[in-house]
Structure formats: C-alpha cells, structure tokens
Amino acid sequence: MKYLSTRGHADRKQFCDILLEGLAPDGGLYLPETYPKITAAALTKLRKAYHEQGYAELAFQILSLYIDDIPAADLKAICAKTYTAEVFGTGEIVPLRHLEDGLWLEALSNGPTLAFKDMAMQLLGNLFEYELGRRGEQLNILGATSGDTGSAAEYAMRGKEGVRVFMTSPHGRMSAFQQAQMFSLQDENIHNIAIEGVFDDCQDIVKAVSNDHAFKAKYKIGTVNSINWARLLAQVVYYFAGYIQATESNSQKVSFTVPSGNFGNVCAGHVARMMGLPIAKLVVATNENDVLDEFFRTGVYRVRGSADTHETSSPSMDISKASNFERFIFDLLGRNGQRTKALFSAALQTYGRFDLSADPLFADAAKKYGFESGKSTHADRLATIKDTFERYGVTIDTHTADGVKVAREHHSDAKVPMIVLETALPIKFAETIVEALGHAPERPAKFAGIEDLPKRVHVMPADVEQVKAYIERHCAPAAQG
Numbered sequence: 001m002k003y004l005s006t007r008g009h010a011d012r013k014q015f016c017d018i019l020l021e022g023l024a025p026d027g028g029l030y031l032p033e034t035y036p037k038i039t040a041a042a043l044t045k046l047r048k049a050y051h052e053q054g055y056a057e058l059a060f061q062i063l064s065l066y067i068d069d070i071p072a073a074d075l076k077a078i079c080a081k082t083y084t085a086e087v088f089g090t091g092e093i094v095p096l097r098h099l100e101d102g103l104w105l106e107a108l109s110n111g112p113t114l115a116f117k118d119m120a121m122q123l124l125g126n127l128f129e130y131e132l133g134r135r136g137e138q139l140n141i142l143g144a145t146s147g148d149t150g151s152a153a154e155y156a157m158r159g160k161e162g163v164r165v166f167m168t169s170p171h172g173r174m175s176a177f178q179q180a181q182m183f184s185l186q187d188e189n190i191h192n193i194a195i196e197g198v199f200d201d202c203q204d205i206v207k208a209v210s211n212d213h214a215f216k217a218k219y220k221i222g223t224v225n226s227i228n229w230a231r232l233l234a235q236v237v238y239y240f241a242g243y244i245q246a247t248e249s250n251s252q253k254v255s256f257t258v259p260s261g262n263f264g265n266v267c268a269g270h271v272a273r274m275m276g277l278p279i280a281k282l283v284v285a286t287n288e289n290d291v292l293d294e295f296f297r298t299g300v301y302r303v304r305g306s307a308d309t310h311e312t313s314s315p316s317m318d319i320s321k322a323s324n325f326e327r328f329i330f331d332l333l334g335r336n337g338q339r340t341k342a343l344f345s346a347a348l349q350t351y352g353r354f355d356l357s358a359d360p361l362f363a364d365a366a367k368k369y370g371f372e373s374g375k376s377t378h379a380d381r382l383a384t385i386k387d388t389f390e391r392y393g394v395t396i397d398t399h400t401a402d403g404v405k406v407a408r409e410h411h412s413d414a415k416v417p418m419i420v421l422e423t424a425l426p427i428k429f430a431e432t433i434v435e436a437l438g439h440a441p442e443r444p445a446k447f448a449g450i451e452d453l454p455k456r457v458h459v460m461p462a463d464v465e466q467v468k469a470y471i472e473r474h475c476a477p478a479a480q481g
C-alpha cells in the first residue's frame, strides 16, 4: 500500500514514512492510493475475529490492509499491547449501549483521558516508539491544546522511548479537571508549557517553531495533530466494531452520527464506508460552529475567522476550519489533486471560501457518500442531556449530546440502527452537566482527587524564543548525518 497527497504531488510514500510526517510536501494530506475493499466473506471473517479474539485482533486485521512495512507479528503485538481491557476499561473496548428505539451509543471514551482521542493516540504512541526504535531516532512532539488532544497525546507518549512531548496550553483557561489531568503527569519526557495567552497564541507559537526549518530539523520536531493518517486509520476500526455489534448479518446496514470538529472522526467513517462497510448514513453533527453543517446543506465551505469562532459548551468542536475536510473533498472531486489544490491552497487562502453548490459532484454527495448533517446549540445540548438522563438514567457529555440531538433528526429508517459515537465522558465537562441536571456527573474512581496532586507545569509568556530556548534546554539535538 502506497500513500499519495491530496494535492497531486508525484511522490508515493510508505506507511512508516508518513507516520512520522505531518503534511505532504505540497501541503496536502496523505491518503492511501486506493481503499482496500472488504468483501462479504472478509466482513464475516472480521466479525468472527472481533467476537472470538477481540478488538485488538480486529484492529490488527484492518490495519494490515494499510500497513505493509511493519512485519505482521510486530503489528499484531502493537495492537495487542494497545487495546487492552486494562487501558480501555472493558474487554469490548468500544461497547454499544442501547438508548432508545434503534438508537445506540458507542462508547469511545473509556481510555486514559476519557475522550475518543485515546482510541487513536494510544496506538500512535506504540507505533512511534516502535518505529523510532527501529530507526534509532528521536522525536520531540510540539503541540498546542485547549484540552482533549494534549492530554490524549501526553498519556499516549508518557514513558515512551525516543519521544518527548512539549505541550503548550493557554494558562488558566482549561477546566480544572483538564489541567489536573495533564499537569499531574510526572514523567520525565512530558513537558507542560502554560502560555500566558489564549489558544491561538499557543498555535501561533507551534506554527512559528515549525516554520523555522533549521530548528525543526536540528531538534527533530514533530506533531501528533489530527491530520496524521495513522490516527485516522486507528479510528476506522471502531466503525467496524460498532457495525459488528449492532448487526447479526452482513445484509444489514447501520448509520452513524458523529460529533464533529476537525472532521477527523467522521472522515474515518468515510474511509470505512469506502471500504464497503454497509453504512447507510454518516451524519455530521456540529455545534454553533457550523462550518461543516453549512457545507453539507449548501455546498459552500466558508471558514471562519477567530472572531467568528464561538466559545461553546462543547469546546472540542469549536473549530473555524476543519483540518481533515480536504480528504473528503479530494474523494468527492474524483481524486482530482489539481482541483483539490486549487480549492484549498488558492480559493481558501484568497477568499476564505469555496462553492461547490453548482457542481453535480456535490449534488451527488449525500447519495454517493451517505453524508448528512445537522447542528446543535447550547440550549439543545442542555435539553438533550436532561432528557437523556430523565428518560434513561444515562448522563452524556456535551459533545455526545450534540450527536444525540442531531441523530434523532436523521434517524429516518427504523430498520437501520443509528449509532451515535460517544466522544467524551461527562466528567470532563462537569460545569455544563451541573447546568443541565443540577448535579455533578459521576467521577471514575481513578480520577478521585486529581486536582490535589502535585502539578508539573512551566508558565511562560507568549514568546516563541522562550519556547525554543526551553526545548533546547530539554532535549539533545538530533545526531548529525
């Protein structure tokens, strides 16, 4: 399996090359040259693998279709080490829970940081350690977080050989729980840098450091952001696991509703569907930041400035442009790299928007790719959390509530189960739960009292040079040659 760029670059890469890279050299995102097709017989085999050998085996079999530069035995061991009941709380790893007629929740948030990002990041941590060890290299991950991504990355990389994490976050702006999750880590290779500024300042610093190519090469700076293909690939697995749990035979279909921000999660659903997994609809649920809903309704993709990006009570979906969206557009345009490039590097840069409303390819998007969309607001979120608690005794988090609200509007065929992806546990967003229910959500035992643990964090001004100096002091430069 070789990988290509969505912007038409001639290079073809192998999995382990793109594993440690971010964007393609032309600024595009990597995708496999073709999507491996799952026949009915193969799906039956996967079903059996999940039921008899578990999630790790399912992951191994799906990843094997895309990774041919890691020996099978090693990949199998990596999957077995990643997807354990110990790390993810249950043997099923992503259990389905029935909510109401034909509507299910797929639990993706029982990993170490209680959000679905653990599903991919835990695998990434083990893949990085493996590949860096094989190459005798080191990697220094520099990131910016407003909460979920940073903690997932830190918990995935803690104690890993060859990897250090430098994670910037806006000083004093994350929830007490999120700060405690990150700052209580005492591992030598994890560095929390609290920037006196807002999230955008953190992101600007990461960009500035990454654009200093000499520094980046000398200190082997890398990222783990959501455009990483390995993260997306890891997420494809739980669409299969959800399908297998909700159905008994391959003649059945299911639909998924996915709380979306950067389009990473639902893009994995798109890949699963392209492989032939019997998915009827992929419903994109957004919050007040409705860039994606607007596109699927109108064909116009209009990115927002930071002034038009709302701070909401489902903050992990507060995005102004969806960094993985280019992958879907590339497929929608018949994998035309030149056209994709024109839209994402020219039109978006110049006008901040592009318009496919008159294009027959867009008119076909729902039918051909199953995409639908909807939007949820703060009031919807509160009402959905309250209603779900009162009717079923189930407390859902704010992002999942956006999903449930939109799922109900799109669940049109009683014969097709609708699976809502649960993307976080409510304890991470306790304030809004209290607002909805009048009481705090349950806290998993392992997080009792984490706010009182000693904190390991370095506060500094929003100054690129100081961040660079900190990195220099804390890591050895890459070996010459």
Ligand SMILES: *Cc1c(COP(=O)(O)O)cnc(C)c1O
Pocket: 115, 116, 117, 148, 149, 226, 259, 260, 261, 262, 263, 264, 265, 266, 316, 317, 399, 423, 424
């Ligand atoms: C990251 C995140 C999302 C959005 O996922 P994307 O892949 O960016 O679309 C939704 N909910 C939660 C809780 C998240 O952490």
